[in-house]
Amino acid sequence: xxxxxxxxxxxxxxxxxxxxxxxxxxxxxxxxxxxxxxxxxxxxxxxxxxxxxxxxxxxxxxxxxxxxxxxxxxxxxxxxxxxxxxxxxxxxxxxxxxxxxxxxxxxxxxxxxxxxxxxxxxxxxxxxxxxxxxxxxxxxxxxxxxxxxxxxxxxxxxxxxxxxxxxxxxxxxxxxxxxxxxxxxxxxxxxxxxxxxxxxxxxxxxxxxxxxxxxxxxxxxxxxxxxxxxxxxxxxxxxxxxxxxxxxxxxxxxxxxxxxxxxxxxxxxxxxxxxxxxxxxxxxxxxxxxxxxxxxxxxxxxxxxxxxxxxxxxxxxxxxxxxxxxxxxxxxxxxxxxxxxxxxxxxxxxxxxxxxxxxxxxxxxxxxxxxxxxxxxxxxxxxxxxxxxxxxxxxxxxxxxxxxxxxxxxxxxxxxxxxxxxxxxxxxxxxxxxxxxxxxxxxxxxxxxxxxxxxxxxxxxxxxxxxxxxxxxxxxxxxxxxxxxxxxxxxxxxxxxxxxxxxxxxxxxxxxxxxxxxxxxxxxxxxxxxxxxxx
Numbered sequence: 006x007x008x009x010x011x012x013x014x015x016x017x018x019x020x021x022x023x024x025x026x027x028x029x030x031x032x033x034x035x036x037x038x039x040x041x042x043x044x045x046x047x048x049x050x051x052x053x054x055x056x057x058x059x060x061x062x063x064x065x066x067x068x069x070x071x072x073x074x075x076x077x078x079x080x081x082x083x084x085x086x087x088x089x090x091x092x093x094x095x096x097x098x099x100x101x102x103x104x105x106x107x108x109x110x111x112x113x114x115x116x117x118x119x120x121x122x123x124x125x126x127x128x129x130x131x132x133x134x135x136x137x138x139x140x141x142x143x144x145x146x147x148x149x150x151x152x153x154x155x156x157x158x159x160x161x162x163x164x165x166x167x168x169x170x171x172x173x174x175x176x177x178x179x180x181x182x183x184x185x186x187x188x189x190x191x192x193x194x195x196x197x198x199x200x201x202x203x204x205x206x207x208x209x210x211x212x213x214x215x216x217x218x219x220x221x222x223x224x225x226x227x228x229x230x231x232x233x234x235x236x237x238x239x240x241x242x243x244x245x246x247x248x249x250x251x252x253x254x255x256x257x258x259x260x261x262x263x264x265x266x267x268x269x270x271x272x273x274x275x276x277x278x279x280x281x282x283x284x285x286x287x288x289x290x291x292x293x294x295x296x297x298x299x300x301x302x303x304x305x306x307x308x309x310x311x312x313x314x315x316x317x318x319x320x321x322x323x324x325x326x327x328x329x330x331x332x333x334x335x336x337x338x339x340x341x342x343x344x345x346x347x348x349x350x351x352x353x354x355x356x357x358x359x360x361x362x363x364x365x366x367x368x369x370x371x372x373x374x375x376x377x378x379x380x381x382x383x384x385x386x387x388x389x390x391x392x393x394x395x396x397x398x399x400x401x402x403x404x405x406x407x408x409x410x411x412x413x414x415x416x417x418x419x420x421x422x423x424x425x426x427x428x429x430x431x432x433x434x435x436x437x438x439x440x441x442x443x444x445x446x447x448x449x450x451x452x453x454x455x456x457x458x459x460x461x462x463x464x465x466x467x468x469x470x471x472x473x474x475x476x477x478x479x480x481x482x483x484x485x486x487x488x489x490x491x492x493x494x495x496x497x498x499x500x501x502x503x504x505x506x507x508x509x510x511x512x513x514x515x516x517x518x519x520x521x522x523x524x525x526x527x528x529x530x531x532x533x534x535x536x537x538x539x540x
Contacts, residue, residue: 038222040065040076041086041095045174047248048100051080060248061099064118067240071229074222082172083146093216097223101214110216114223116230117210119245123151125204129187132162132203140167144177144186151190158204282341289343293350297323300354301526302362304536305376305495305519308505313367313536314517315374315408318355319526320347339380348383352393355407356400358529365533374436376408376459381423384411390426394433404434408459412440427456438495443479452486460487464498464520471503484513495519 042049042057049059057078065076079095089095091110102121103113127135135141143159143166145152152168159166169186171177181189188203215223233240292298302316322329338347355375362368362375383389397407409430411423427437438459439451443466452460462483470476480496487494492515496508499520508518527535 037075037077038096038219039094040078041089041098042078042080043083043086043098043173044080045083050175060119060244063244063248064241065099067233067244068226068229071232072225074225084148084172087148090214090216093218095216096219097213097215097226099213100211102209102211107214111214112217112220112223113215114213114230115227117212118230118241119211121151121209121211122205122249123190124202125155125188125190126181127188127201127203128181128184131201132164135164135188135203136162138165138187140165142167142169142185142187144169144171144180144189146171146174146177155190285337285341286343289338289341289347292322293347298347298350298354299323299528300351300358301528302358302375302532303519303526304524305517306523308509308516308518309514313371313373315376316362317376317378317410317519317526318351318358320351320378344380345383345386345389348377348379348389349392349396351377352407353396356396356402359402359406360400361529362532367533367536374406374408376410376436376438378412378440379409381411384409384423384426384430387426390429393435394430397434402434405436405458406434408436408438410438410440410459410461424455431456431458441497442483449486452483452490452492457492459493459495461495461497461519467496467498467504467520468500469504471501471507477507480508481511484511484516488513488515493517499523 042061044050047059048061049057052058057080069075079089081089086095086098087101087107090098090101099118100121101107101111101113129135129138129141141159141164143155145155145168147170156166156168166188169180171180174189177186177189180186213223213226230241299321300318301321302318304313305315305317306312307314320331320335322331322334338344355377359375363371363373393409431437436458437456438461439455439457440461441463442451442460443463451457460483462480466476466480470480484494494513494516496516496518497520499505499508499518499522501522505518505522508516524535
């Protein structure tokens with residue numbers, strides 16, 4: 006009897022313990038839990054060795070450092086995982102959003118683990134092009150929250166969508182790559198191919214979902230999440246950034262590279278040229294300030310009586326006691342908008358030198374002028390005209406002592422702009438000359454219509470004039486027109502005695518010559534001893 010009593014008592018104890026187990030789930034401490042997995046990179050994916058990896062896998066391993074259980078995986082489709090939660094086949098699934106129908110057969114962690122961001126990707130064009138398509142094949146995973154959103158979105162913008170369901174996102178991705186789908190939804194972070202992203206949207210907060218008996222497990226996860234969030238830096242945020250900000254970082258890096266390239270292009274094409282432009286301008290100004298620019302003078306002769314009637318002032322640059330050829334520095338003056346300043350500097354320097362040269366024995370009591378090259382742009386500039394006139398007035402030289410040689414080829418259409426300023430310069434006391442007459446743009450109408458004092462005939466017509474009868478006739482014709490209009494003629498580039506003899510035969514007392522036959526350009530300091538015995 007006592008034995009039966011003991012058996013009955015033991016049976017009651019076992020019955021009570023069994024009932025307690027059903028009423029109060031046992032703690033997960035020290036046990037293994039089953040985690041449901043659905044493939045969707047970068048959340049979950051299976052590598053070539055069959056191992057589960059991805060953000061949720063790493064997050065689970067991180068959370069388990071704070072919990073007293075380990076896990077095994079059960080892999081299936083998204084729908085499989087929802088079913089397994091419902092029937093208790095798996096304990097938890099990471100990355101499930103909350104909906105009213107799901108609350109009927111599953112429970113959730115209190116702490117969310119991610120806010121899902123999705124993009125819509127297209128193989129056939131942008132949203133405007135999709136609106137004109139007869140039907141757009143859209144891949145979705147059934148029962149996912151994104152599927153319902155996409156359906157509502159396309160309906161609202163008038164896209165005729167034909168929804169094709171797949172068990173998971175990876176299957177849909179393969180169909181998309183094969184061209185069997187026109188549009189798919191995918192995690193914005195995982196999409197790295199060259200398909201067109203046509204829209205981006207934020208999904209719901211995702212949680213850890215469990216079956217009805219998983220509360221103790223979820224509680225431990227919640228506690229682990231809270232503890233990890235308190236750390237600095239937050240390990241969960243770092244993990245998130247590694248998976249979901251990687252593409253953003255890459256894009257940012259690419260943008261930085263593109264920006265650097267653009268800045269380099271801008272630097273090479275705009276900033277550097279401007280810097281170089283200003284640097285050269287400053288160097289030209291410094292050369293004027295330090296008198297690195299100097300003038301050489303080449304005489305203009307009356308070949309009949311062998312007397313000097315004038316000098317042409319020629320700009321030179323001295324650098325480390327060496328003379329720089331004009332072709333190496335004149336183009337910089339022209340290209341960097343410094344002709345205005347340099348021309349005024351030359352004028353002022355020539356006026357100062359005139360005061361000295363007129364007292365040399367070779368020029369004492371002689372009537373002569375100094376000729377200065379001036380560009381047409383400066384002649385057309387009213388400010389230059391005014392400044393040059395003021396300089397001449399301040400010098401006290403009087404009229405016809407300084408001649409302005411216009412170095413550009415003057416065309417008839419330039420006359421309207423130049424005539425008024427030329428008249429003002431003549432009234433101020435300047436002589437006016439046209440340089441290089443007889444070249445490409447020369448026009449004989451200029452000799453008739455332009456109020457000038459000197460015609461300088463280009464060396465191309467002078468060289469070999471003794472042997473070329475056509476050149477001789479052209480020069481003679483120019484000289485006769487000039488004589489009728491009461492203008493001087495200067496023939497440039499005279500280098501041979503026979504050229505001088507031919508020119509003398511024209512019997513025009515107002516034809517003068519300039520060239521190496523008489524003298525190369527020389528500095529003012531040696532001018533007197535060079536020409537004192539040549540007059």
